[in-house]
Amino acid sequence: MTPGFSYRRAASIKDAVTGLSEGNGRILAGGTDLLGCLRDSVFTTDMVVSITGIKELKRIDETPGGGLSIGALATITEVSENPVIRERYPALAQAAAEVASPQLRNQGTLGGNLCQKPRCWYYRGEFHCLRKGGDRCYAVAGENHYHCIFGGKGCYIVHPSDTAPALIAYGAEATIAGPAGMRKVSLENFFVPPAKDVTKETVLEAGEIVTAIVLPPPLAGLKSFYRKIRSRQSWDFALAGVALAIRTSNGRVTDARIVLSGAAPIPWRLVDAEKALIGKVAGPDSAKHTAALSIKDAQPLKHNAYKIPLFKGMIEEEVANISQA
Amino acid sequence: MSSDEDNHACSCGKGLTRRQFLTSAGAGALIVTASGHLGKDQEVSAAVIKSGEGTKITLLINGKQFQMLVEPRWSLLHVLREELGFTATKEGCGRGECGACTVLIDGMPRYACMTLAVEAEGVEITTVEGLMRGEDLGPVQKAFVEHDAFQCGYCTPGQIMAVEGLLRKEPDPTVEQIRQGVSGNLCRCGAYTHIINAARRAAEMKKSGAV
Structure with a gap:
């Protein structure tokens, strides 16, 4: 049985922010991560603030500038099936379709997928690790098969979201409501690496909630794709994933974004590999070069070096495929 | 949980069989009204339900309405099985991984173990019992x-x-x-x-x- 908590059903965004600001409130949207964390004692809370009654957070609307605003409460199923998303932001629809199981996609929300807690088994288990205020990361000397190969510093989690890399590849922005009003943060800057603050996963401050994700209009001719590799075929978190968004002109790459899942404590953008790809002829040779560059900074732990050839092979295949698509 | 049992409006004890339970439900012991949606368009209020306290909710399960008191932390699975006797829905992992507790919510499969009962007001809940056509299987x-x-x-x-x-x-x-x-x-x-x-x-x- 879940430990007890008080429950506040927020009538508005303002009401949710007020509720969260009192004590150590936690947001309930789909609940699939929150209830798991409470049952596993990852954290405790006195107050659960439900935002599921706030209708405006469920909307998916085209923006006046030709982009798309996706309410934080849009379910993962809705994101994967929305015709506008499928047509204009296919990597996002593909990523959403790869999230968890049908039941969890029907229940989980886009906001929740971005704000979910890490899946490291030490963090989720009875280990007072660095991220929970302890003095060490147990993965360093432990079972680190599923941990990061990039960006680990003190803590070696991987970010569990599939949708985040796709959203970053499109240059999406999070709209955040809080006690001080509304603010917007590029999704690329929304996630906090352990080098900056090992106890936080996102830039959200106390009392803040994500209200929407705003996608800019897709660039004309942009090709995008998300691929996820996992150890179980049915459903699982990513061992390795890549979101690609590439535009070519006269056969040469003019824009490129490559963002990885399952690789680092935050969705991992490969800026150097992107830069090296721009100006190149799209095809197998540039794909090979990009893949080699992609993994040059990898720092595997004892049990996860297999991720290096996995990412390298996946990136090479997908950059080549998308270039020829 | 003895105090909880005193709270809810359901008068069925845990010792009843499903058939006895369904018979009593059919006789109107639990049913408030037989049709229609509750809650969907209701004004949501910011009232706080304190930890451990019961709040009255109405659930629409297999086309019938059930009114009861629930604690905020109770899952829909707990309420279905332990409070209302819909024991077809099973608890497996209790953490959204195995699917034994799958029910339909507004026609879509979801895990009852990861759904709070207080969040299940105003939606249509369907369990295996709801697929029966009288005494025949669906x-x-x-x-x-x-x-x-x-x-x-x-x-x-x-x-x-x-x-x-x-x-x-x-x-x-x-x-x-x-x-x-x-x-x-x-x-x-x-x-x-x-x-x-x-x-x-x-x-x-x-x-x-x-x-």
Whole structure:
């Protein structure tokens, strides 16, 4: 049985922010991560603030500038099936379709997928690790098969979201409501690496909630794709994933974004590999070069070096495929 | 939980069989009204329910309304099984991984273990009991029997609800769609092949109206 908590059903965004600001409130949207964390004692809370009654957070609307605003409460199923998303932001629809199981996609929300807690088994288990205020990361000397190969510093989690890399590849922005009003943060800057603050996963401050994700209009001719590799075929978190968004002109790459899942404590953008790809002829040779560059900074732990050839092979295949698509 | 039991409006004890329970439900012991939606368009209020306190909610389960007191932390699964006696819905992992507790919420499969009961007001909840047509099995249930789509049977209600949800959305699914549709339901006996065959058969039965 879940430990007890008080429950506040927020009538508005303002009401949710007020509720969260009192004590150590936690947001309930789909609940699939929150209830798991409470049952596993990852954290405790006195107050659960439900935002599921706030209708405006469920909307998916085209923006006046030709982009798309996706309410934080849009379910993962809705994101994967929305015709506008499928047509204009296919990597996002593909990523959403790869999230968890049908039941969890029907229940989980886009906001929740971005704000979910890490899946490291030490963090989720009875280990007072660095991220929970302890003095060490147990993965360093432990079972680190599923941990990061990039960006680990003190803590070696991987970010569990599939949708985040796709959203970053499109240059999406999070709209955040809080006690001080509304603010917007590029999704690329929304996630906090352990080098900056090992106890936080996102830039959200106390009392803040994500209200929407705003996608800019897709660039004309942009090709995008998300691929996820996992150890179980049915459903699982990513061992390795890549979101690609590439535009070519006269056969040469003019824009490129490559963002990885399952690789680092935050969705991992490969800026150097992107830069090296721009100006190149799209095809197998540039794909090979990009893949080699992609993994040059990898720092595997004892049990996860297999991720290096996995990412390298996946990136090479997908950059080549998308270039020829 | 003795104090909890005193709280809820349901007068059925835990010792009742499902049939006795359903009979009493049919006689109106629990039913407030027999139709219509509650809550969907109700003004949401910011009232706080304190930890450990009961709040009165109305759940619409298999077309009937049940009014009861629930604690904020209670899952829909707990309420279905322990408070209302809908014991077809099973608890497996209790953490959204195995699918034994799958029910339909507004026609879509979801995990009852990861849904708070207080959040389930104003939606239509369907359990395996709700697929019965009187004393007869519904098409998905029949297809599972025909194709021997189980061994121990523990995951079966969840598998059936996953297939039911799939067929409501996609009446003529491909094998790949069926695999996807039941991918959130584990069967430790390994009856997957039969489950997939049963899902195809259920689709045919539903289409032909043969049930």
